[in-house]
Amino acid sequence: MSIDTETARRVAKLARIAVADDALPALASEFNAILGFIEQLNEVDVDGVEPMTSVTPQRLMRRADVVTDGNQQAAVLKNAPDAREGFFAVPKVVE
């Protein structure tokens, strides 16, 4: 599996990270080095082996479906880069 510049561009887009055009070839070559390393996994016979979902055999804990927290608007917004009138502010989303 070889990653070309176009694939690198697509992955950067999916990850929502701006990458300049002239940086894409180097990025693609780094991906190829890492994926080449990962390709070793193809040597392993995994027939009939379940993918691990939990490293400890325990079931995920459940809790009662009740409200346990809330009324913390000021604390929630405290670290926002832009908060106005009790909301997170972002650039216009809908024209």
Place this chain on the structure above:
Amino acid sequence: MSDLTKLTIAAARDAMRKGDVTSAEITQACLTAIDGADALGAFVHKTPDIALAQAQAADARIKAGDAPAMCGIPLGIKDLFCTKGVPSQAASRILEGFKPEYESTVTGKLFDAGAVMLGKLNMDEFAMGSSNETSVYGPAINPWKVDDRQLTPGGSSGGSASAVAADLCLAATGTDTGGSIRQPAAFTGITGLKPTYGRVSRWGIVAFASSLDQAGPMTKDVRDCAIMLQAMCGHDPKDSTSADLSVPDFEAALTGDIKGKTIGIPREYRMDGTPAEIEKLWSDGTAMLRDAGAKIVDISLPHTKYALPAYYVIAPAEASSNLARYDGVRFGHRAKLGAGDGITQMYEKTRAEGFGPEVQRRVMVGTYVLSAGFYDAYYNRARRVRTLIKRDFDDAFAAGVDAILTPATPSAAFGIGEMADADPIKMYLNDVFTVTVNLAGLPGIAVPTGRDAQGLPLGLQLIGRPWDEAELLNIAYRLETAAGFVAKPAKWW
């Protein structure tokens, strides 16, 4: 008392209880040492006011006579832990200015036990790295030095390792996703424990790879690891993977008696290119445990070779998902936008500016292995291999092995910048002996047992049965006693 910063947790606890010294005195000595150690780049946010207030409160509790073991002990806290009202930015630009409105479970438990926070410690950005060089603060430096080079303290918990080794604090918190407690501990001649997955709550710790991350103590010796783990661990309803199991008295388990215990030596950890002095360290350690009455057996962990490749699918996949939250909306950095930039440009520019190159690389690799068409070929295959890696350990333990002895790292500490031109894989190989333990969810501890020809510390790793940190600590305690590692770095900073 002199050299207060050199005290172990156990010695400080006993001296404070006897009234020979106060927490305020030890804390002040640490704060002075920290101010004189900026060249190490270990402490990146100092909190002297909090420290002195906590020390005073601790002294009152100790005087009242019912203080827990950690009461009054000055600690450094890795920047990955959210600490209320104190910068907690995972060494990333994207969390610049972030001051959590809440306290992580681990730091909350430590403070409830009376521990004192001296400040926040340097690390690799989002705990992604093995040399502390990906930090937005610049690298932490190893207090050990053998020539004019500056050496890495390892990573990602590099600041924690540097601070403990240089006696800037009595102990520190670390986190370990692929070796980030054990490798820096080995590089700096200190002791570091990664507990069983689920033993310590992850709540309030900035997430890297949630199925692998685990916090643990980084200390001056094994006894301190036992004492500090006791205060850090336990069930937490706020972390759904936290285990609801009783916690034994870890310090009481340190008898030093390991007669009849079975120690496995995995043949797959004998790798091509391992330096002769690492081989010797390992065989010396094996002999020490044999002399202490343990039974030594050769074991096989056949899928060892595939642990790093599996890790470099699973960890980036989980990271790409976890780090999606850094979008410039709710906290941290937001890029300055140009005229006409919409929300997508805001995300893309914010993340390009806020994440360093290694974090960007891993997020994108994770995005790729999870993307349509590759999910089965990469992500599901890696999770299947992970099942096999865990099965290797299960089989060894089922055959009667009590603990497994391996080297902690493939080399001693290397120079800052020495890996800059190497491809990323070379840096990843630092974790070749430690990463299997995270994939299998097991407890592992690095103990300093020797030095290389240049005089740099080297460590061995012991791997224990799940939930049996008590036994693991006891075997580590015996190894520590036999090895008698007492060397300290000469002060140059």
